Amino acid sequence: MIRNICFAVVDLIASIHALAVESLITVASHFSAKETADRFETIIKDKGFTVFSRIDHQKNAAAVNLTLRLTEVIIFGNPNIGTQLMQCNQLVAIDLPQKVLISEDADNKVWLSYNNPK
Numbered sequence: 001m002i003r004n005i006c007f008a009v010v011d012l013i014a015s016i017h018a019l020a021v022e023s024l025i026t027v028a029s030h031f032s033a034k035e036t037a038d039r040f041e042t043i044i045k046d047k048g049f050t051v052f053s054r055i056d057h058q059k060n061a062a063a064v065n066l067t068l069r070l071t072e073v074i075i076f077g078n079p080n081i082g083t084q085l086m087q088c089n090q091l092v093a094i095d096l097p098q099k100v101l102i103s104e105d106a107d108n109k110v111w112l113s114y115n116n117p118k
Contacts, residue, residue, distance in 0.1 A: 022116060029102070029110040033070035036110050037102045041074060049078045052097055070104040 029036040041051055053075045061068035077097030085092045101113040 024113055025116050026111050026113040029112055031110065033072065033102050033104045033110045036112060037072050037074060040100060040102070040112065041076075044074075044076050049076045051076045069106070070102075070110075072102045073099055074102070075099045 031039065037054065041054070045051065051074060053073075055073040055075070057071040057073070058068045075097050076099070082093075082096045086096070095115065095117075099114070102110065103113065104110050
C-alpha cells in the first residue's frame with residue numbers, strides 16, 4: 001500500500017512539473033472571499049481532510065487597528081495520507097499540513113493560492 005502511494009506521489013509530482021513551473025499557483029474565484037473559503041473547506045472535509053485552522057488575517061489586523069484586504073489562510077491535512085507520504089520521504093513534512101490562501105486584491109478580485117506541490 002505504501003509503495004503504491006509513493007508511486008502515485010512521484011507520478012503526481014512528475015505530471016505537475018509538466019504543467020507548472022511557478023512555486024505558487026494562484027487561480028481566480030468567481031465567488032466572494034468568504035464564500036470561496038467556505039466552499040473550499042466543505043470540499044476538503046467531504047474528501048476526508050481535517051481543517052486544523054482558519055486564520056483570518058483581516059480580522060487580526062483590525063484587532064491592532066490596522067487595515068488589510070480580505071486575507072484568509074486555511075490549514076488542512078489528512079494524517080493518514082500525510083504519514084504515509086512522510087514514510088516515503090520524511091522531508092515532505094516541511095510542507096505538511098497543507099495550506100491555501102484566499103485573498104481579495106485592490107480590484108475586488110478573489111484569488112485562491114497554494115504552494116506548487118512540485
